[in-house]
Amino acid sequence: MPLIAPRRDFRMSSSGCVDNTTVVLGAGIIGLCTAYYLSESGNTDPKSIHLVDSSPELFRCASGLAGFAPSVSSLGALSFKLHADLAKAHSGRTTWGYSPSIGISLSQDSESAVSGSGEDWLESKASRAQVASHNRPWEEDQTGPAWLRRTEDGIMEVISRDGTTAQIDPLRFCQWLLGKCRERGVQVHQPARAISVSKNGGGILNRIRISKDGAETELPCTRLVITCGAWTPRVFSTLFPSASTRIPVSSLAGHSLLVRNPHFKPVELETEVCHAVFATDTLGFSPEWFARIGGELYLAGLNSTSIPLPEVATDVQASPKAIEQLKQCAKAMMVNAPGKEVEVLREGLCFRPVTSSGRPLVSRIPDEKLGGMRTRGGGIGGVFIAAGHGAWGISHAPGTGLVLAELIEGRSPSAKIEALALLS
Numbered sequence: 524m525p526l527i528a529p530r531r532d533f534r535m536s537s538s539g540c541v542d543n544t545t546v547v548l549g550a551g552i553i554g555l556c557t558a559y560y561l562s563e564s565g566n567t568d569p570k571s572i573h574l575v576d577s578s579p580e581l582f583r584c585a586s587g588l589a590g591f592a593p594s595v596s597s598l599g600a601l602s603f604k605l606h607a608d609l610a611k612a613h614s615g616r617t618t619w620g621y622s623p624s625i626g627i628s629l630s631q632d633s634e635s636a637v638s639g640s641g642e643d644w645l646e647s648k649a650s651r652a653q654v655a656s657h658n659r660p661w662e663e664d665q666t667g668p669a670w671l672r673r674t675e676d677g678i679m680e681v682i683s684r685d686g687t688t689a690q691i692d693p694l695r696f697c698q699w700l701l702g703k704c705r706e707r708g709v710q711v712h713q714p715a716r717a718i719s720v721s722k723n724g725g726g727i728l729n730r731i732r733i734s735k736d737g738a739e740t741e742l743p744c745t746r747l748v749i750t751c752g753a754w755t756p757r758v759f760s761t762l763f764p765s766a767s768t769r770i771p772v773s774s775l776a777g778h779s780l781l782v783r784n785p786h787f788k789p790v791e792l793e794t795e796v797c798h799a800v801f802a803t804d805t806l807g808f809s810p811e812w813f814a815r816i817g818g819e820l821y822l823a824g825l826n827s828t829s830i831p832l833p834e835v836a837t838d839v840q841a842s843p844k845a846i847e848q849l850k851q852c853a854k855a856m857m858v859n860a861p862g863k864e865v866e867v868l869r870e871g872l873c874f875r876p877v878t879s880s881g882r883p884l885v886s887r888i889p890d891e892k893l894g895g896m897r898t899r900g901g902g903i904g905g906v907f908i909a910a911g912h913g914a915w916g917i918s919h920a921p922g923t924g925l926v927l928a929e930l931i932e933g934r935s936p937s938a939k940i941e942a943l944a945l946l947s
Contacts (some may be wrong), residue, residue, distance in 0.1 A: 556924025787818025902933025
């Protein structure tokens with residue numbers, strides 16, 4: 524006789540609404556991972572989960588960076604495992620370009636050695652190779668990817684062991700996550716903007732008001748999750764205007780290019796080797812290359828803290844000057860292919876949420892920080908936050924989503940996140 528899992532009955536409130544209604548603000552990679560694991564747990568009715576995003580076009584700011592800093596190694600290790608598990612279970616190589624990768628540090632001259640460690644790479648505007656290679660032996664690489672140009676004095680070193688580095692196409696991964704969430708019954712409100720929250724007669728959070736298509740509506744909300752990336756501080760201040768707490772997250776703008784690998788041959792698709800290349804600053808910034816499955820090369824590393832954060836992601840306008848700088852970088856660093864020009868597939872500008880410490884925030888926000896709003900305890904209420912992942916958002920997304928789902932349901936987290944709490 525086949526085993527049949529017992530049907531779980533989800534509690535209903537006196538008003539007919541599903542109890543423990545969860546609203547996730549922000550349908551980026553971390554918000555989607557949160558909804559994915561929460562809807563998978565078996566403890567939360569997927570139909571009681573609402574994804575709210577203000578952008579008319581989802582994933583407008585999807586980027587392509589990978590890696591993690593030592594202070595969040597537990598979360599990073601969990602995420603790396605979850606990335607691999609998801610890819611194995613759902614044909615990740617084909618569906619979203621999951622692939623083991625070789626990490627490389629490239630110094631274009633003998634004096635531009637990469638030094639330092641930890642989370643100060645952003646503040647010092649150094650190469651991220653110093654973080655990606657933390658506690659890993661460096662081995663000089665005599666070959667490297669065929670598309671990457673080396674100078675005579677340049678040094679190319681492998682900074683990742685076999686099985687310790689991988690990458691994905693974040694846009695395709697987000698599309699897959701969204702599809703799975705919708706299949707399970709998660710409700711998506713987009714484009715919609717959160718306006719305010721309200722409380723019941725006992726002063727407990729119970730609803731959130733959103734604006735969509737020019738009309739306002741209320742959603743039941745006992746568990747609120749804010750995963751709005753660089754927009755997280757604005758959203759929190761809007762919903763909790765009386766709170767004295769401010770979310771210590773700022774934005775780091777980063778331009779990028781997606782170009783075609785001129786040396787790629789379709790017959791190599793099944794055996795294609797992907798690389799992540801972190802170069803030192805010889806072109807006015809520290810270029811970062813990510814070779815993806817299918818002959819695509821993602822170029823980034825041109826960052827700025829002076830570009831103002833727009834109201835919504837679709838208002839983002841890339842700087843022609845910055846894009847031209849990236850194009851010149853591509854021409855300088857790529858090996859020419861006879862008869863082929865650099866083919867640009869996509870230009871981009873994304874705003875990454877960063878913190879001064881370099882550590883993300885992944886925690887429940889204590890009620891005393893909500894400016895007079897209270898929430899139900901345990902796994903039946905609360906306000907939660909995940910933001911400030913910087914360049915590690917894609918790497919950390921599955922682990923962050925799982926840990927948040929566990930916190931939301933009152934379970935012990937699968938990673939050590941004590942250092943990631945919102946401080947007073």
